[in-house]
Amino acid sequence: MTVSLLLVVVCAIAAAGYLLGRSRARAASGGDTRKLHSLIGYHGQSVLLFSAVPALILMGAWLILQPMLIEGRVAGQITAADIPEGGSPALVMSDVRRIAEGLDLLGLDAGEMAALGADPAQAGARLAQAGIALGSEIRPNVLAAALDYRRIADGAGLAMTVAVIAAALAGLALSLRRITADYRARNVSERFVLVLFIASSLVAVLTTFGIVASLVVESVHFFRLYPARDFFFSLTWNPQFRGGSDLGIWPLLWGTMYVSLVALLLAVPVGLMSAIYLSEYASGRMRAMVKPAIEILAGIPTIVYGLFALVTVGPFLRDWFAQPMGLGSGSSSVMTAGLVMGIMLIPFVSSLSDDIINAVPQSLRDGSFGLGATRSETVRQVILPAALPGIVGAILLAASRAIGETMIVVMGAGAAAKLDLNPFEAMTTITVKIVSQLTGDTEFASPETLVAFALGMCLFVFTLGLNVIALYVVRKYREQYE
Structure with missing residues (x-):
């Protein structure tokens, strides 16, 4: 399941939770909503938040961590002989990601993937026809790493889909069980709005820190390769x-x-x-x-x-x-x-x-x-x-x-x-x-x-x-x- 489709599913579960929360609150009041601590709209919002927010946080964290973990697993297959002269491991890993994405675009089944894994030249030709540009010629270890990357990514994608939908459904069930006439749903909703305001106010600050950090880290890498004196004092x-x-x-x-x-x-x-x-x-x-x-x-x-x-x-x-x-x-x-x-x-x-x-x-x-x-x-x-x-x-x-x-x-x-x-x-x-x-x-x-x-x-x-x-x-x- 694609990320966009998974997002639609989570939003649909959250919308259903909103309607179910309102119905549950109305039933808990015995038909007289004046007995509720909060308006039924707040009850619906609380169910929506518990259904959507944990699932979306899980999906965001998964999408951030998954590429790093997969690259850490497949990087061991790349040897020094697979790095072109004047190249770097980062460039080879970039080719691994491109090959994996290209194989995904080609829509190959398991048998075709195995056939391509035994013939790097054919794999390069198929990828070139699909418009995938690579930094160097495909080597056997690089192709094997790309195939493993694609296989692990497919499995991780399926696991993410199951985990995110399970989190949304668990949040839906738990939040519905909490609804009673005395449940302070308004406090939950307003507390979430407060957290949202605080997070919004921190976006600019965190973005600035992120920009500065990325510039500093890469600048340090540059000055390790090129003398700072020449950079700051050269007139050419x-x-x-x-x-x-x-x-x-x-x-x-x-x-x-x-x-x-x-x-x-x-x-x-x-x-x-x-x-x-x-x-x-x-x-x-x-x-x-x-x-x-x-x-x-x-x-x-x-x-x-x-x-x-x-x-x-x-x-x-x-x-x-x-x-x-x-x-x-x-x-x-x-x-x-x-x-x-x-x-x-x-x-x-x-x-x-x-x-x-x-x-x-x-x-x-x-x-x-x-x-x-x-x-x-x-x-x-x-x-x-x-x-x-x-x-x-x-x-x-x-x-x-x-x-x-x-x-x-x-x-x-x-x-x-x-x-x-x-x-x-x-x-x-x-x-x-x-x-x-x-x-x-x-x-x-x-x-x-x-x-x-x-x-x-x-x-x-x-x-x-x-x-x-x-x-x-x-x-x-x-x-x-x-």
Whole structure:
């Protein structure tokens, strides 16, 4: 039984439990539901929760642990001779999983599986016809491990189906037996809702810890294979998957900062001035038309911005600025990506700043006007200082968005990793290289692939530093203002 079908079965048992719980509660009250401690709906919810939640937890834990346990059992069949030259055990185990999945897609019976197990060449041909790409030629031990993987996985899947359905039915039976007129079903339901709220609030925290942990672990693996001194101090980025790579971060970091700076130089003034106009000068009718038009920019996919940079902005800057001034002859440049990215960031700065400025109390404006200040003086000396913490947050959000952008940089700035001050030269960013290093049929355990995690860790630390600096500035200003 597939996981999706098993999930449907559990949900059906839980729904049946809800109806049975209501009926059982009504019967326990003798037809007068006023005798119940809780409403019959709470009784139905309690049965539903005891039927579904333990079964779903069991299924989730099983799906997480099953692949690790199976791989631990079949990994012993892989010998050193089965690992290709320059490969790794992880790459061979990846082939084992792919072969097992391919055999499952082929829908072979036990006899056909045994026949394929005796002929690795035929197995490779059948898998190639099914579109299964492997990292190396199938060896007998690898094929035998894949067959065992498939056999154990089938048995484990059947055991999971039985265990999950049994858990759902056991929860249904036990919860129905607990229903009496004095049963506090409402407390059970509300306690579960409380736990759900707590778990939801922890999702963001746990996700952050998971992301950081994965980056740290893989970065440690990278620095075991590649010197940290060369990574942090080299001025050259030249990955060579056959050896002799130079993986210095500075050209990528410079490109990231350069493109982001150009984007912010356009987005921050334009976005902030539009927010001031919409909140302080525009009429209600004008605001109702202009604000949605600006916010439409935030809904345009980044690939569309990339096409706009590639087809329109890049050739325009090349023909009218770069070539006449002798600064470059290509349409891919820092200026192209920065300007288009700045247009994309305008709604982030404008909309957030507009909401923050509107949140400034009207009493501050009235007091300023009462002292004889003009509207522009009120904006400069009262409203902007009061809204500064929120505006800094809006600018920080735009900066984080610019640093993490990929598609516009790929299509607008190119992929050249170099240190240059010319804004009409092609450069690249950290995010672009993270994508390029993790795509393709490359060995995951190589430094050229693991460097993506080190780049991601540096990017995370960089953005975290921006947040700390912004928080320090905001707190310092608030102390002066208050």
